[in-house]
Amino acid sequence: MCGIVGLHLKAPVLHSRLGELLAAMLDCMSSRGPDSAGVALFDEVRPGRVKLSLHATDDIDWDALGRAIAEDIEASVEVEDLGDVGVLSVEAGVDRAVDSLRRHGRSLMLVGTGHSMEIFKDVGLPREIIARYGIEKRSGYQGVGHTRMATESAVTTEHSHPFAPAADVALVHNGSFSNPATVRRRLEREGIRFDTDNDSEVCARFVARQMEQGADLGDALHMVQKDLDGFFTLLVATGDQFAVLRDSFACKPAVIAETDDYVAMASEYHALAGLPGIGAARVFEPVPEEVYTWSR
């Protein structure tokens, strides 16, 4: 069992409340999985900059890392120091920023990159992770969250969701795949590299691979239905899209609420019950095998 939540805000007036609303939803889903938790938050792009969401296992001086990268590639670097987590905003392209990170912060775990996306994830209860990284104070136009009860691979920060297989792509999954090894071998032959042995990471990298080859998010999720077997409710966000898909058995729950101001998705309704205007929302259960997408 795992809990997933997501919020796609249509009304700009709500953007300042993204973290607060998503944090409450995620905390509510703690009963579905207490191992580890995480969120991906999407905020307005600052032109020319890329954000690196990083996790350190040892003590680290984030400011020193920022200075080293700034000198290395002669670019401005802004640093947000959150203890074991750091977010660097680098005035460079994704590849250039990541290359420099590999030179100066080799031991760091890169949990996500993006022009609009930041990822915070770790082992522990949602409320601990929310407090540790100040999620409630963060703003943005959409976010996804996950709280995990591991059934198939280890409980570590790397194994927790969201998985970010490409810049500005985050996937959360409730369920279990039955043929991830087969799909993984195929992707590895195509040169795709994996961070963990987690089955959801296979799905995330599969989706990213389809998109790299030209599919939009909706098409990529149709391909998931063709090539991946198992149980899944998936929630995927990209820089401009938000999508939900359930497998043909639909034995992993999902409920969606839509108003003029937002689209909200959660494993269970009570995670949505505190949202503003929920009483007037159109609340529905996504049907099996249908790809639901929203774009901004």
Next chain:
Amino acid sequence: MEPVTLSCAELSTRELNSALAELSDGASARIIEPWGRHNLAVGLTNRISVEIEGNAGYFIGGLGDGPDVTVDGFVGWSAGENLMSGTIRVRGNASECTAASAHGGTVIVHGDASSRTGISLKGGTVVVGGDVGHMSGFMAQAGIILVGGNAGHGLGDSLYETAIYVAGTIASLGSDAQVEELTDEDVLTVKRLVATSGFDHIDPEDVTRIGSARQLYNFDALSAQKY
């Protein structure tokens, strides 16, 4: 007698269910601010009536043996799961596995019910005014399922002796399910359920009866030769 009012905003699920269990037969209770709370009004064996004013979560009225529970909103998975007797009425939609394994009693859903409605039904009655999702009536052993709208794929898969009536269309039947002739007795049964539920959009003479072909009842030692 004035109904007792219990608020989910003030009480834990355990406190709330204990308070309901202590009521004497004939009493009534209102549950306010349910906000999708799971396990409301479960395991009650008294003859009380409970009105849940809002949307509720999973297992509403489950394991009940006596009470009449009404939800003025929608419910999550498995409303009336393992019901023994009494009535659960949902004025909105229901999610998956409504009335799973219900031995007795009646579960009435005014809106749609999702996948696996009446899965493994063991003698209860399920009446859905709208549509039901895929694999409804899966391995249902006894009792009745009446669907006022359309049924999804795989209806009545591996059915035992539950009778399923569908007023609308059936996307597909599951293994071993078959359309059977509607008898006068069936029409009387549907009439009775229409009266109980108030779903007068259902014409008792114009429903499709689904029963078991009973080909999966026994192991067929020669079945391997068919391949």
